[in-house]
Amino acid sequence: MATQRTFSIIKPDATKRNLTGAIAAKFEAAGLRIVASKRIQLTLAQAQSFYGVHSERPFFGELCDFMISEPIVVQVLEGEDAIAKNREVMGATNPADADAGTIRKEYALSIGENSVHGSDAPETAAEEIAFFFSGLELVG
Ligand code: ATP
Ligand code: MG
Secondary structure, X not given: OOEEEEEEEEOHHHHHOOOHHHXXXXXXXXXXXXXXXXXXXOOHHHHHHHOHHHOOOOOHHHHHHHHOOOOEEEEEEEEEOHHHHHHHHHOOOOHHHOOOOOXXXXXXXXXXXXXXXXXXXXXXXXXXXXXXXXXXXXXX
16 A cells, blocks of 8 residues: 555544544644644535534534534645554544554543544545645645
8 A cells, every 4th residue: 555645634633622632642643744724714605514414413513513602723644555544543433443552542522522533535635735734734
């Protein structure tokens, strides 16, 4: 597997508890390089668009309200097999099911307030990176 890029969000529950550095350290310890990073606050329209795939799910409103409740940190992570590696470091969506040592096991509060987002496939990674970062913000 060649070097790959993936998109990550440190979610409001984590930025609020000042866990940005602790979570970034987990990425770096796993061999993922943070090649772009910024702290932003989403509008409701941006949150609804980003999570549009879940618009029919019962938790959609709650999810979007949560994602705009505090600033988030959006990042591009690079490394060997970065998409799968990031999801491994994140752990299962529900922290109750997450493996020991993963970000969600250590830091997530609930299935909704679960500290991080990570792209799930090469196509979504490319779309999500382009949604948040311009070419100028991405180093070769
Ligand atoms: P993400 O897309 O954020 O990386 P994921 O791929 O592990 O997480 P998805 O199934 O894509 O999980 O769900 C997107 C997000 O929606 C979850 O991370 C979580 O914040 C929220 N979510 C998922 N299921 C529930 C649920 N049953 N109740 C409340 N929120 C949920
Ligand atoms: Mg997902």
